[in-house]
Structures are given as C-alpha cells and as structure tokens.
Amino acid sequence: MRATRNSTTSSVSDLRTDTPPLTLGAVQTGAPASAPVSHGLPDHDVSAEGLTKSFGKTQIFSDVNFRLVRGEAVALVGANGTGKSTLLRCILGLIPIDGGTVELLGQDVSAAKASQMRQLRSKTGLVAQKHNLVPRLTVLSNVLHGLLGQQSGPRYWSQSFAPQAARDAALAALDKVGLAHLAGRRADRLSGGQSQRVAIARALIAQPKLLIADEPCASLDPSAGEEIMSMFFDLVRSEGVTVVFTSHHIEHALTYGDRVLGLAEGKLKLDATANSLAPSDLRGLYD
Numbered sequence: 579m580r581a582t583r584n585s586t587t588s589s590v591s592d593l594r595t596d597t598p599p600l601t602l603g604a605v606q607t608g609a610p611a612s613a614p615v616s617h618g619l620p621d622h623d624v625s626a627e628g629l630t631k632s633f634g635k636t637q638i639f640s641d642v643n644f645r646l647v648r649g650e651a652v653a654l655v656g657a658n659g660t661g662k663s664t665l666l667r668c669i670l671g672l673i674p675i676d677g678g679t680v681e682l683l684g685q686d687v688s689a690a691k692a693s694q695m696r697q698l699r700s701k702t703g704l705v706a707q708k709h710n711l712v713p714r715l716t717v718l719s720n721v722l723h724g725l726l727g728q729q730s731g732p733r734y735w736s737q738s739f740a741p742q743a744a745r746d747a748a749l750a751a752l753d754k755v756g757l758a759h760l761a762g763r764r765a766d767r768l769s770g771g772q773s774q775r776v777a778i779a780r781a782l783i784a785q786p787k788l789l790i791a792d793e794p795c796a797s798l799d800p801s802a803g804e805e806i807m808s809m810f811f812d813l814v815r816s817e818g819v820t821v822v823f824t825s826h827h828i829e830h831a832l833t834y835g836d837r838v839l840g841l842a843e844g845k846l847k848l849d850a851t852a853n854s855l856a857p858s859d860l861r862g863l864y865d
C-alpha cells in the first residue's frame with residue numbers, strides 16, 4: 579500500500595465545467611517524445627498520439643495522447659461508457675481507430691500486417707472481467723490455451739498431448755497463482771476467484787510484455803477481489819510486465835497504479851502519478 583498521498587493536485591470534481599483538464603501534460607510521467615532509446619528499442623510499450631475513435635456518428639474520444647513506460651502499472655478510470663474498454667481495444671488493435679496513431683511494443687498498430695499483429699498479440703495478454711475459461715476443459719488445459727498465440731495446433735493446448743515443457747510451464751503458472759493442486763479439475767467446478775486466478779495464469783504463461791486487465795475483479799465479491807488484485811499486481815511487478823487496468827474502485831486505481839489516466843467527456847482529462855492524487859481527486863471522474 580502506498581503510505582501517503584499528497585493531495586495538492588487540483589480536484590477533478592469540476593470536470594463537468596469548462597475548466598481546463600486537470601493535470602494533462604503537467605504531471606505526465608510517460609516518456610517524452612524525444613526520450614532516449616535503449617538497445618535500439620523504445621522505452622515505452624504503448625503510445626497513443628491524437629487517438630480518436632467513433633462508433634458510427636458517435637465520437638467516443640478524440641485527441642488522446644499518452645505514453646506507457648515499460649514496467650509501469652497504469653490505471654485507466656472514468657465513468658461507465660466513457661470509452662475505457664474501447665481505448666483498450668484500440669491499444670490492442672482489436673478495433674480500427676479513426677484518427678491518430680497507436681504504437682504497441684514499437685509497432686504502429688494501424689500499419690501492422692496480419693503476421694505482425696499475431697506477433698504483437700503473442701506478447702500481450704488480456705485479463706477480462708469475465709474469465710472466459712473453457713468450462714469442460716481442465717484447469718491445466720485452460721492455462722495451456724495461453725500459449726495459442728505462440729504455438730499452433732491443438733497439441734499445444736490439450737492437456738494430454740501438450741509437450742512436457744508446455745505442461746511444466748502451465749503448472750508453474752498455476753503454482754504462481756496458488757492453484758497447482760487444482761490442475762486436473764474441470765474449469766466449471768471452480769469458484770469465481772479461482773477461475774480468475776486461472777485466467778491470470780493463462781495470461782502469464784506466455785510471458786507477455788504488456789497485460790491489459792479490464793476490471794479484473796468486477797465479478798468477484800469484495801474480499802475475493804482484493805485477494806485477486808493483490809496477487810495479480812505482486813506477480814506482474816515481480817515479472818516486470820507493463821499493465822494497463824481499468825477499475826471502478828478509486829482505491830484500487832490509487833493503490834495498484836503507478837499512474838492514473840482518466841477519461842471524461844471524450845477526452846483524456848487526467849494523467850498523473852498515483853502518489854500525487856487523493857481519492858477526492860478522482861471522484862469527479864466516476865460521476
């Protein structure tokens with residue numbers, strides 16, 4: 579837990595007024611445009627410049643700009659329907675964008691060929707609110723599914739046929755989430771919290787560079803949700819994975835995020851380090 583928070587940052591409770599965006603640009607922690615590169619690779623895993631997205635005639639957001647530094651955990655917050663999931667889908671190249679650019683792991687997503695997108699997806703993982711496990715398959719087989727982006731063919735994800743190395747990796751991933759003892763259980767015999775742990779193991783087995791977590795504990799009761807959040811962030815931090823997560827809990831955003839991005843009224847209204855914010859600074863974003 580973060581010990582103290584400085585609440586000197588202006589409040590966002592006035593987001594519905596015409597006041598300028600709270601801190602956008604002022605406390606930006608992402609790498610600046612001219613940031614040096616190390617080993618020929620950019621030191622950010624995701625960047626968006628002038629990102630604009632509409633569905634039909636409805637503009638969801640426009641001119642969104644940010645950079646996510648490698649290894650940081652970024653909370654994406656905003657009221658229902660402000661476009662958080664849409665932004666995550668744009669980052670992953672799952673839906674076309676209408677303006678600007680998104681760079682994912684050094685690749686312009688809009689310009690990527692299908693083979694490049696496959697490669698990118700094998701380096702990214704998704705943990706969603708609904709865990710989407712295959713109910714009739716074992717826990718181990720479900721975790722092996724996480725290798726699908728890297729290996730083709732059913733042999734790599736069937737518990738019976740997967741190579742020993744893949745099964746060992748799946749067991750190791752299950753061990754990390756405390757569920758190795760349930761490897762042989764059918765997924766539909768798990769509790770909600772256990773299912774989400776399996777989903778996390780499935781995302782981690784591929785050793786992703788970037789993990790997107792869309793409300794990872796929204797379907798769980800508060801105590802299971804706390805356990806999942808704490809375990810998930812311990813794991814991703816120990817493995818140095820860059821994470822973008824959405825949450826409707828202000829405390830989760832501030833506790834688990836290094837940085838908070840806030841969407842409101844079709845704009846990125848907030849980009850600030852978590853330890854510069856107090857809960858009251860975020861309340862306006864959730865209204």
Ligand SMILES: Nc1ncnc2c1ncn2[C@@H]1O[C@H](COP(=O)(O)OP(=O)(O)OP(=O)(O)O)[C@@H](O)[C@H]1O
Pocket residue numbers: 633638656657658659660661662663664665
């Ligand atoms: N495929 C789509 N076609 C048309 N409209 C869409 C589509 N996907 C999302 N929308 C609309 O875009 C807006 C943003 O949706 P999105 O799911 O990104 O919001 P959100 O901030 O993630 O919401 P929540 O917090 O409730 O999950 C909503 O008005 C939604 O109805």
